[in-house]
Amino acid sequence: MGKIRMGFIGVGDMGSHHCIGFDLLAECEVRYICDMNESNVKRTLAELSNSNPLICKDYRELLDKEDLDAVVISVPNYLHREVAVAFLEAGKHVFLEKPVAHTLEDCDAIIDAAEKQERILQIGLVYRYSNLYRRMAKELENGRLGDVKLMWCKEFRDPFPPADWFYDKSKSGGAIVEKDCHHFDIFNWMIGARPVRVFASGGQHVMKQGQANLIANSYSHYDPKTITESTIVDHAFITVDYDNGSKANLGLCMYLKPRNLMGEGLEIGLIGENGGQMVARNDKTIDIAGGQDSTKEHLEIDVTSDSIMGGHTGGQTQRIEFLNCILEGSQPFASAQVGRNALLIALAAEQSILEERYVYLEELSPIEVS
Numbered sequence: 001m002g003k004i005r006m007g008f009i010g011v012g013d014m015g016s017h018h019c020i021g022f023d024l025l026a027e028c029e030v031r032y033i034c035d036m037n038e039s040n041v042k043r044t045l046a047e048l049s050n051s052n053p054l055i056c057k058d059y060r061e062l063l064d065k066e067d068l069d070a071v072v073i074s075v076p077n078y079l080h081r082e083v084a085v086a087f088l089e090a091g092k093h094v095f096l097e098k099p100v101a102h103t104l105e106d107c108d109a110i111i112d113a114a115e116k117q118e119r120i121l122q123i124g125l126v127y128r129y130s131n132l133y134r135r136m137a138k139e140l141e142n143g144r145l146g147d148v149k150l151m152w153c154k155e156f157r158d159p160f161p162p163a164d165w166f167y168d169k170s171k172s173g174g175a176i177v178e179k180d181c182h183h184f185d186i187f188n189w190m191i192g193a194r195p196v197r198v199f200a201s202g203g204q205h206v207m208k209q210g211q212a213n214l215i216a217n218s219y220s221h222y223d224p225k226t227i228t229e230s231t232i233v234d235h236a237f238i239t240v241d242y243d244n245g246s247k248a249n250l251g252l253c254m255y256l257k258p259r260n261l262m263g264e265g266l267e268i269g270l271i272g273e274n275g276g277q278m279v280a281r282n283d284k285t286i287d288i289a290g291g292q293d294s295t296k297e298h299l300e301i302d303v304t305s306d307s308i309m310g311g312h313t314g315g316q317t318q319r320i321e322f323l324n325c326i327l328e329g330s331q332p333f334a335s336a337q338v339g340r341n342a343l344l345i346a347l348a349a350e351q352s353i354l355e356e357r358y359v360y361l362e363e364l365s366p367i368e369v370s
């Protein structure tokens with residue numbers, strides 16, 4: 001097989017990173033870009049050094065292109081189903097940004113299309129490809145802490161980028177669906193058991209519906225903007241119970257200004273049955289302490305070689321592994337099923353907040369943990 005010929009649907013904050021990252025890989029070529037936002041297209045083109053893609057504004061023009069093997073879809077969540085199903089049905093391999101979709105119905109329609117067409121469908125759960133979380137998983141595999149009994153995630157941060165769709169629950173699925181599917185997936189991965197039920201409490205402390213909220217974000221290229229309509233929570237505490245008795249808790253705050261300046265960044269920690277702890281901080285370091293032999297270790301992880309341009313750790317490795325899946329016909333580590341399992345917890349959390357009760361995942365759908 002020659003180079004894998006790729007199209008990029010949506011080149012906003014995330015899609016531009018993908019396009020630039022794939023452009024650096026010799027096994028593929030950036031053949032098409034589709035986005036109606038001309039300034040986002042221009043920004044992306046300026047960063048490409050190895051490809052000279054054709055540009056279009058309507059993805060349907062690309063569906064029957066024979067010189068297109070795979071697409072990377074980075075459009076807002078409510079468009080995932082429409083765009084992903086169209087390309088899968090056209091026989092293209094798909095790398096789809098997380099969450100798989102903003103509703104379970106859309107998620108299942110996408111998975112169904114991938115299975116029928118026997119195409120590769122990889123979800124942008126980037127942490128599955130990160131040196132940091134792969135090391136955490138390795139330490140657990142080696143039995144350093146025994147089974148994971150308690151786990152937590154502290155995601156205290158600045159707001160989403162000032163793009164309207166994030167703040168409209170009917171388009172993003174809500175803050176927990178949009179953001180925390182990453183972290184629920186890490187819980188599922190490290191705990192390795194079946195999530196059973198979710199209890200969550202959350203609401204709007206600062207960014208309130210109907211009020212003028214000046215939204216500034218530390219990593220987006222969009223300028224600050226006033227957003228009045230916000231139907232998403234800006235904080236939550238969420239507990240997930242697993243069928244082996246393990247428990248995980250996630251704290252979300254989306255209104256830090258100007259961003260988290262405490263230096264700790266994202267914190268993901270766990271406690272094993274032998275009383276040892278392991279904590280990942282700032283997407284960079286892991287501390288392991290206590291347990292059987294009372295060890296204490298601080299690890300600085302290489303999170304540069306697996307990413308590009310200061311993007312998410314694992315960002316470039318996930319692209320390399322997507323191409324390998326196409327070449328070898330193998331299933332991605334961030335499979336659609338893994339994405340679905342994380343989405344279920346997020347949807348249950350959103351529902352738990354509204355209904356003020358435990359939501360059992362079985363109420364939403366039977367699930368498999370892989």
Ligand SMILES: NC(=O)c1ccc[n+]([C@@H]2O[C@H](COP(=O)([O-])OP(=O)(O)OC[C@H]3O[C@@H](n4cnc5c(N)ncnc54)[C@H](O)[C@@H]3O)[C@@H](O)[C@H]2O)c1
Nearest residue numbers: 010011012013014015034035037040074075097098124163
């Ligand atoms: N993996 C991660 O860590 C991560 C980080 C950020 C965003 N994301 C995901 O990436 C996706 C996009 O997020 P973003 O932050 O880049 O949003 P964004 O708003 O910056 O970009 C979306 C882009 O899609 C374009 N678009 C909209 N409708 C389109 C259509 N029909 N055809 C072609 N282009 C269209 C818009 O013009 C825009 O350029 C979302 O699903 C989001 O959840 C993932």
